Amino acid sequence: MSSTEGGAHAHHDDHHHPVDGFMRKYVFSVDHKWIGIQYGMTALIFLLFGFGLMMIMRWSMAYPGVEVPWVGQWLWPDTGGAMPSEAYNQFGAMHGTIMVFLGVVPLAVGAFGNYVVPLQVGAPDMAFPKLNMASFWCYLPGGVIMLASFFLPGGAAQSGWTSYPPLSVTIEATGQTFWLIGMVFLITSSLLGSVNTIVTIVQLRAPGLTWFRLPFFVWTQLVTAFLLLLAFPPLEAAGLMQLSDRVFDTNFFLPQGLMLNGDPLNNVGGGSALLYQHLFWFLAHPEVYVLILPAIGIVGEIIANNTRKPLYGYKTLIYASIFLGFMSFIVWAHHMFMTGMGTSISAFFQTTTMIISIPSVIILTALLLSLWGGSIRLTTPMLFALSFLPMFAIGGLTGLPLGLISSDIHLHDTYYVIGHFHYVVAPGTLMALFGGIYYWFPKMTGRKMSDVLGKLHFWGSFVTLNGVFMPMFIQGLGGVSRRLFDGGEAYAHAEPYLWLNKVMTHSAFLLGAFQVFFIINFFMSIFIGRKVDANPWKATTLEWTDAPSPPVGHGNFEHTPVVYRGPTEYSVPGHDKDFTPQSEPDPAPPEPEPEPEPAEEPAEAPAGAEASAGEEK
Amino acid sequence: MQIPYAVTERPDTGLNNAKLGIWLFLASEVMLFGALFSSYIFLRVSAPEWEMGVPEAAQNPAVWPLQFQKLKVALACLNTVFLIFSSVTMVMAWAELKRNNWAKHKLYLGLTIGLALAFMVIKAIEYGGKFSHGDFPSTSNFYAIYYTMTGLHGLHIVGGVAVLAYLFFFGKKMWNTEPERFAGRIEITGLYWHFVDLVWIFLFPVLYLL
Numbered sequence: 001m002s003s004t005e006g007g008a009h010a011h012h013d014d015h016h017h018p019v020d021g022f023m024r025k026y027v028f029s030v031d032h033k034w035i036g037i038q039y040g041m042t043a044l045i046f047l048l049f050g051f052g053l054m055m056i057m058r059w060s061m062a063y064p065g066v067e068v069p070w071v072g073q074w075l076w077p078d079t080g081g082a083m084p085s086e087a088y089n090q091f092g093a094m095h096g097t098i099m100v101f102l103g104v105v106p107l108a109v110g111a112f113g114n115y116v117v118p119l120q121v122g123a124p125d126m127a128f129p130k131l132n133m134a135s136f137w138c139y140l141p142g143g144v145i146m147l148a149s150f151f152l153p154g155g156a157a158q159s160g161w162t163s164y165p166p167l168s169v170t171i172e173a174t175g176q177t178f179w180l181i182g183m184v185f186l187i188t189s190s191l192l193g194s195v196n197t198i199v200t201i202v203q204l205r206a207p208g209l210t211w212f213r214l215p216f217f218v219w220t221q222l223v224t225a226f227l228l229l230l231a232f233p234p235l236e237a238a239g240l241m242q243l244s245d246r247v248f249d250t251n252f253f254l255p256q257g258l259m260l261n262g263d264p265l266n267n268v269g270g271g272s273a274l275l276y277q278h279l280f281w282f283l284a285h286p287e288v289y290v291l292i293l294p295a296i297g298i299v300g301e302i303i304a305n306n307t308r309k310p311l312y313g314y315k316t317l318i319y320a321s322i323f324l325g326f327m328s329f330i331v332w333a334h335h336m337f338m339t340g341m342g343t344s345i346s347a348f349f350q351t352t353t354m355i356i357s358i359p360s361v362i363i364l365t366a367l368l369l370s371l372w373g374g375s376i377r378l379t380t381p382m383l384f385a386l387s388f389l390p391m392f393a394i395g396g397l398t399g400l401p402l403g404l405i406s407s408d409i410h411l412h413d414t415y416y417v418i419g420h421f422h423y424v425v426a427p428g429t430l431m432a433l434f435g436g437i438y439y440w441f442p443k444m445t446g447r448k449m450s451d452v453l454g455k456l457h458f459w460g461s462f463v464t465l466n467g468v469f470m471p472m473f474i475q476g477l478g479g480v481s482r483r484l485f486d487g488g489e490a491y492a493h494a495e496p497y498l499w500l501n502k503v504m505t506h507s508a509f510l511l512g513a514f515q516v517f518f519i520i521n522f523f524m525s526i527f528i529g530r531k532v533d534a535n536p537w538k539a540t541t542l543e544w545t546d547a548p549s550p551p552v553g554h555g556n557f558e559h560t561p562v563v564y565r566g567p568t569e570y571s572v573p574g575h576d577k578d579f580t581p582q583s584e585p586d587p588a589p590p591e592p593e594p595e596p597e598p599a600e601e602p603a604e605a606p607a608g609a610e611a612s613a614g615e616e617k
Numbered sequence: 618m619q620i621p622y623a624v625t626e627r628p629d630t631g632l633n634n635a636k637l638g639i640w641l642f643l644a645s646e647v648m649l650f651g652a653l654f655s656s657y658i659f660l661r662v663s664a665p666e667w668e669m670g671v672p673e674a675a676q677n678p679a680v681w682p683l684q685f686q687k688l689k690v691a692l693a694c695l696n697t698v699f700l701i702f703s704s705v706t707m708v709m710a711w712a713e714l715k716r717n718n719w720a721k722h723k724l725y726l727g728l729t730i731g732l733a734l735a736f737m738v739i740k741a742i743e744y745g746g747k748f749s750h751g752d753f754p755s756t757s758n759f760y761a762i763y764y765t766m767t768g769l770h771g772l773h774i775v776g777g778v779a780v781l782a783y784l785f786f787f788g789k790k791m792w793n794t795e796p797e798r799f800a801g802r803i804e805i806t807g808l809y810w811h812f813v814d815l816v817w818i819f820l821f822p823v824l825y826l827l
Contacts, residue, residue, distance in 0.1 A: 120810050124618050127634040127698060195641045203622050233649035241656065241765060248754045250761035256679050270679035270758040275659050279652055553620035
């Protein structure tokens with residue numbers, strides 16, 4: 001920080017460790033860039049592992065009782081290599097947990113949030129570098145505890161990623177206890193991370209970077225951090241109570257007179273399983289938006305960059321994201337329409353659920369309209385970002401029947417639900433995150449990923465993802481339940497839809513095969529990818545314009561950047577190039593602004609600015 | 618590399634990083650204890666009514682007991698006094714630091730730690746009394762939520778004492794080199810401490826009196 005140095009306090013923290021040791025640099029690093037990469041690599045490994053669990057499960061659904069290829073004999077020699085139903089339950093619970101808590105969120109928030117946000121706001125690091133390190137080192141043990149539970153007596157957690165009592169309390173498996181302990185670690189990690197992100201965005205913005213000059217990605221990370229900060233603690237409380245139910249024999253979630261396998265449990269009782277569900281979904285619904293908002297932010301960045309024009313309705317996008325974040329706290333019980341919690345409560349949550357679809361649609365529409373009239377460059381990240389729009393739209397629109405009580409009664413706990421949320425998270429969020437990896441890879445390594453392999457990866461994944469998830473809607477509408485290890489073979493009404501299991505399974509295996517292109521591309525490009533300059537995408541935000549690729553050392557910027565304009569000033573008329581960096585001062589007397597949204601006005605009269613933007617287009 | 622606004626205030630937000638951080642942390646703590654208080658309400662309203670003069674009701678562990686008959690209100694009163702005084706001494710410790718009076722600062726900080734430890738001793742006596750009567754978390758949901766909430770609060774006290782003790786024993790060095798930063802640390806520790814105190818102010822009536 002050249003501007004603050006040179007005074008009497010020059011030597012506070014700066015030169016404690018002139019040469020960082022290996023441990024300091026690569027293991028217990030306090031540099032947000034390296035921590036972001038640590039998060040990203042760990043999360044990608046967890047994603048691959050969670051996907052591997054899924055492939056085995058899908059095999060069992062399509063070919064129940066048949067030996068699982070390659071790994072079956074090794075995993076289950078007793079059954080001749082076929083997947084036993086208990087193993088399916090473990091895999092199912094752990095697939096959900098790993099994908100959500102160890103894969104997507106750490107990648108979206110831990111990796112991109114850590115790496116990109118300080119660079120985009122022009123900060124030398126996160127506000128609390130040591131907390132940042134602690135956050136990663138809570139996440140990793142949490143993940144290791146989760147994985148270790150596979151080797152415990154009774155196996156890993158097996159009552160779903162939701163861990164609903166009474167099953168999760170009465171079940172013998174030690175893994176269920178470890179699941180709760182692992183969650184406490186992960187919640188601590190996300191608490192530290194979210195405090196850090198918010199303070200970084202609020203406090204460390206570069207001079208001139210007012211709230212409405214922040215890149216849209218930073219806004220989505222800010223809203224996400226608030227969701228993590230405020231929604232996770234209730235799950236921590238629920239986790240502690242469930243832990244106490246399991247370890248200290250309390251009865252928070254166990255009613256009186258409970259029967260277990262036909263025998264009375266003779267427990268004290270007085271608790272309520274519904275209480276856990278409320279606490280769980282109070283987290284887990286905002287968690288959906290934790291999954292989706294960073295992805296929306298990434299898509300916004302990529303679309304603005306590759307259409308060479310500003311985001312349509314920048315301020316509207318921000319207000320919609322904030323409203324979305326707020327509303328996500330008061331829709332949770334739409335997951336519980338079938339629990340008999342009462343019609344008036346259900347009606348309330350049905351209404352709020354319909355309301356929350358409005359900001360989602362606004363965001364999607366604004367992103368779609370951003371394409372209008374742009375000179376679109378179909379780069380690899382852009383393909384991923386473009387595919388996000390229809391995929392997220394399918395995921396979102398299929399959610400409406402689940403938010404309405406009368407149709408939810410039919411669809412609850414069927415494959416339709418699985419299809420719905422997977423469309424949001426897998427072809428939606430994950431595709432956007434892949435786009436983000438292709439987009440920011442040059443910043444992280446100084447090299448570009450191969451476009452040929454990238455496009456193969458994209459088209460393969462895009463087609464096969466739909467092959468996996470589209471048939472789920474058909475099965476679900478046909479009444480096939482979720483969590484069936486034989487894919488529904490035991491049910492007569494599932495008979496006409498069983499063939500779809502094979503479609504989905506083969507698509508899933510093909511999807512796995514196409515990820516090989518990504519893995520090869522990723523590791524190959526680190527070493528032999530085409531070298532690029534600091535700003536290969538000709539972008540406007542600070543991470544591209546003011547720091548080399550990769551940014552040098554701890555501190556990011558040689559000089560603190562100064563920001564003069566909004567985040568997406570592409571193709572500004574009268575400028576010599578089609579992008580105007582945020583840190584580029586205006587030439588001589590300021591000319592009248594042609595683009596109303598991102599321009600010079602700070603907080604005043606946002607409503608007016610919005611209305612005029614709406615009228616003009 | 619130096620993080621901006623680690624000690625000084627950012628002009629447009631009027632905060633330094635640590636102060637904003639601790640407020641956010643406390644917001645998250647509000648949600649944590651909020652969830653437990655909500656659970657308390659949920660469990661209590663769904664428990665069968667206590668009926669005066671019906672001896673079976675006292676035997677059924679699902680029935681919510683008359684709390685003041687089960688818990689020692691006098692001890693909890695004493696603990697409330699301890700914690701409120703510890704909040705006062707915490708503020709005094711910070712104020713004396715701002716007046717550049719290290720000796721008095723140490724005195725008040727030491728008093729804060731002492732009062733917190735006294736709170737924990739009384740809590741231990743309370744717990745011991747309950748255990749000796751065979752009242753464990755598994756006894757009834759009332760005891761379960763009582764132990765969970767007071768236990769979690771006790772953990773917060775222990776964490777606070779650990780931080781206070783660190784500042785008490787190892788604070789001198791930073792105070793000599795970076796007095797502003799040290800005063801900031803005392804201040805945010807104080808904010809946390811007041812929060813822990815505040816939680817008890819809610820726990821006391823909810824668990825012992827209502």
